Amino acid sequence: MIPTQRVPEVLTRARELVAPALRGAIERLSPELRPLAAYHLGWVDAKGVPSGGDGGKGVRQALAVLSAEAVGAAGSVGTPGAVAVELVHNFSLIHDDVIDEDSERRHRPTVWALFGIGRAVIVGDALLALAQQVVLDPEALDGEGTPAKARDGGARAARCIADATAAMIAGQALDMAFESVPGVDVAGCLAMEAGKTGALLGCAASIGAVLAGAPDSTAQALDTYGVELGLAFQAVDDLLGIWGDPVATGKPAWSDLRQRKKTLPVAAALAAGGPGSEELAEMLAAAQLDEPQIARAAQLVEQCGGRSAAREEAGRRLDSALAALERSDLVPSAAVELADVARFVVERDY
Amino acid sequence: MIPTQRVPEVLTRARELVAPALRGAIERLSPELRPLAAYHLGWVDAKGVPSGGDGGKGVRQALAVLSAEAVGAAGSVGTPGAVAVELVHNFSLIHDDVIDEDSERRHRPTVWALFGIGRAVIVGDALLALAQQVVLDPEALDGEGTPAKARDGGARAARCIADATAAMIAGQALDMAFESVPGVDVAGCLAMEAGKTGALLGCAASIGAVLAGAPDSTAQALDTYGVELGLAFQAVDDLLGIWGDPVATGKPAWSDLRQRKKTLPVAAALAAGGPGSEELAEMLAAAQLDEPQIARAAQLVEQCGGRSAAREEAGRRLDSALAALERSDLVPSAAVELADVARFVVERDY
Numbered sequence: 001m002i003p004t005q006r007v008p009e010v011l012t013r014a015r016e017l018v019a020p021a022l023r024g025a026i027e028r029l030s031p032e033l034r035p036l037a038a039y040h041l042g043w044v045d046a047k048g049v050p051s052g053g054d055g056g057k058g059v060r061q062a063l064a065v066l067s068a069e070a071v072g073a074a075g076s077v078g079t080p081g082a083v084a085v086e087l088v089h090n091f092s093l094i095h096d097d098v099i100d101e102d103s104e105r106r107h108r109p110t111v112w113a114l115f116g117i118g119r120a121v122i123v124g125d126a127l128l129a130l131a132q133q134v135v136l137d138p139e140a141l142d143g144e145g146t147p148a149k150a151r152d153g154g155a156r157a158a159r160c161i162a163d164a165t166a167a168m169i170a171g172q173a174l175d176m177a178f179e180s181v182p183g184v185d186v187a188g189c190l191a192m193e194a195g196k197t198g199a200l201l202g203c204a205a206s207i208g209a210v211l212a213g214a215p216d217s218t219a220q221a222l223d224t225y226g227v228e229l230g231l232a233f234q235a236v237d238d239l240l241g242i243w244g245d246p247v248a249t250g251k252p253a254w255s256d257l258r259q260r261k262k263t264l265p266v267a268a269a270l271a272a273g274g275p276g277s278e279e280l281a282e283m284l285a286a287a288q289l290d291e292p293q294i295a296r297a298a299q300l301v302e303q304c305g306g307r308s309a310a311r312e313e314a315g316r317r318l319d320s321a322l323a324a325l326e327r328s329d330l331v332p333s334a335a336v337e338l339a340d341v342a343r344f345v346v347e348r349d350y
Numbered sequence: 351m352i353p354t355q356r357v358p359e360v361l362t363r364a365r366e367l368v369a370p371a372l373r374g375a376i377e378r379l380s381p382e383l384r385p386l387a388a389y390h391l392g393w394v395d396a397k398g399v400p401s402g403g404d405g406g407k408g409v410r411q412a413l414a415v416l417s418a419e420a421v422g423a424a425g426s427v428g429t430p431g432a433v434a435v436e437l438v439h440n441f442s443l444i445h446d447d448v449i450d451e452d453s454e455r456r457h458r459p460t461v462w463a464l465f466g467i468g469r470a471v472i473v474g475d476a477l478l479a480l481a482q483q484v485v486l487d488p489e490a491l492d493g494e495g496t497p498a499k500a501r502d503g504g505a506r507a508a509r510c511i512a513d514a515t516a517a518m519i520a521g522q523a524l525d526m527a528f529e530s531v532p533g534v535d536v537a538g539c540l541a542m543e544a545g546k547t548g549a550l551l552g553c554a555a556s557i558g559a560v561l562a563g564a565p566d567s568t569a570q571a572l573d574t575y576g577v578e579l580g581l582a583f584q585a586v587d588d589l590l591g592i593w594g595d596p597v598a599t600g601k602p603a604w605s606d607l608r609q610r611k612k613t614l615p616v617a618a619a620l621a622a623g624g625p626g627s628e629e630l631a632e633m634l635a636a637a638q639l640d641e642p643q644i645a646r647a648a649q650l651v652e653q654c655g656g657r658s659a660a661r662e663e664a665g666r667r668l669d670s671a672l673a674a675l676e677r678s679d680l681v682p683s684a685a686v687e688l689a690d691v692a693r694f695v696v697e698r699d700y
Binding site: 029 | 378379380382383441445448449450467468469471472473474475476478479480482483486487501502504505508509511512513515516519520522523524526527
């Protein structure tokens with residue numbers, strides 16, 4: 001069996017462990033907010049009727065569970081961390097859709113498109129506050145060691161969540177700033193993506209170990225694995241944002257170019273220099289692009305080497321994530337599963 | 351000297367203690383977000399030029415400092431808590447202005463009105479994440495006791511912040527829901543205000559004690575003082591929202607009635623029954639109110655006893671806040687100052 005074929009099992013196992021706790025957390029929201037969160041998570045449709053969806057692959061929650069197992073604890077020790085990272089991730093999706101004015105996600109209207117901007121803002125806020133409550137609630141923390149040790153783990157986990165959230169927000173703010181500048185260099189783009197995507201994956205990959213009371217050095221290595229994995233993932237996402245199959249992504253073709261997002265392939269293509277880069281820069285500076293111009297822009301990004309640069313970046317970051325795992329002293333079976341998840345996330349169809 | 355005349359000194363002392371830490375916290379924001387936060391806080395104008403404003407009276411930060419002093423610690427022990435509650439308060443103002451589509455606050459354009467909805471959403475998010483970082487950062491916690499004890503205080507403070515934020519958000523969600531229902535009863539209105547205003551004041555009034563390692567029972571009494579003070583404050587705010595002097599409030603006359611907010615005076619007036627209540631209910635259900643109708647609605651709220659009911663509620667809640675102080679074993683000088691602050695907050699011109 002190819003290693004990544006084992007990953008769906010890992011994701012399912014994590015989901016079965018985390019799902020009841022995530023449902024329990026959402027139950028803590030007020031009756032006004034609960035249906036909006038359930039809709040966003042794919043649990044109910046716009047009318048509140050259960051729809052059987054479960055919202056995404058659940059990579060973040062799986063990393064949190066594996067990260068507890070990687071330091072010798074039960075996967076359930078990572079559960080509050082898994083719930084918290086899923087909540088933060090979904091907070092960011094809901095607010096990013098408002099910010100980017102995206103009206104569709106996973107083939108469904110986004111929360112703001114369906115319920116209005118105000119409600120999307122407030123339910124996102126609620127998920128962020130809830131994430132902190134989940135890791136700081138001493139009763140939710142598994143009883144390994146003394147209550148004081150569990151509280152200490154909770155405080156470290158809360159800091160992990162707060163720091164990752166702050167970095168993610170800074171990345172999003174940088175991304176927004178990129179929209180109003182003509183060009184972005186590759187280093188700036190990677191810094192933005194390390195914040196926007198890497199930070200929370202780093203938190204996910206280390207929070208289980210933190211809750212299990214692992215030393216800082218181990219938590220740090222797992223965090224590095226997650227950040228690098230996030231950069232690999234984002235490079236792939238950037239490729240799919242331009243060349244992804246609209247049926248698979250649920251977004252129109254060349255979606256990111258329509259919004260003139262300065263993603264990695266674009267930044268690399270602009271940096272290449274030459275007439276192709278110049279033509280691309282001019283197009284991205286125009287007030288409006290029609291359909292043939294968008295198609296031409298995608299062609300230019302590819303011709304200027306943007307597509308291959310992003311592919312290489314994804315490969316390099318994956319290698320770097322795997323190297324971070326090998327440097328630390330982890331439970332071998334969990335380390336293998338973390339490596340498999342990394343390959344699975346990156347080796348999508350791009 | 352009338353007791354509340356001493357309060358400006360207390361507020362100034364707290365401001366001098368907290369201001370550098372608050373500035374330091376805002377410095378931690380990314381360069382894209384810092385100017386937006388500084389603008390909102392009144393530190394700079396729309397062009398980023400320092401404007402010497404300091405944003406509000408700073409009651410919350412003063413409560414946090416006094417709450418540390420009330421349990422025998424230095425006021426500076428409460429500083430990270432003071433910074434955190436000010437950050438959460440300002441997060442909520444920025445997002446509430448988006449939600450309520452308010453384009454002016456304190457005689458200046460609101461953040462969304464000046465910088466757009468997306469930027470207002472993201473800078474609000476950033477302040478919320480920063481609040482958690484501030485209380486969880488072990489280096490920011492004052493060295494009373496062991497590092498483990500300081501971390502424990504940080505975790506308890508973070509939970510205080512997270513719980514208050516969640517309650518505040520639930521209150522705001524309830525307030526939004528009230529906009530689409532014909533009437534709201536007084537109990538529902540008070541539940542909304544306990545969340546929207548009371549929870550964070552309760553947190554402010556107890557977080558200093560929590561950071562100082564006070565027992566739960568003391569923190570709980572201080573929290574009750576703050577929640578009751580919040581309800582008194584909100585009753586006064588509801589009065590000012592209808593009958594406040596536009597020059598003082600920076601809002602148009604009868605502002606809350608224009609937006610058909612179901613505040614306490616309105617809920618009490620609707621509950622009174624009789625032809626006045628019915629006429630008011632009909633007006634509030636109308637699609638649009640013109641200027642004479644808004645004036646008539648304000649008159650009806652008063653005639654139906656809404657104005658006096660809110661005044662009585664403010665008085666009752668102030669008494670209840672003062673009683674909570676007397677029930678607990680606090681340092682007398684700080685307890686007197688807390689009582690003075692409560693009277694000062696409530697005894698505005700209404």
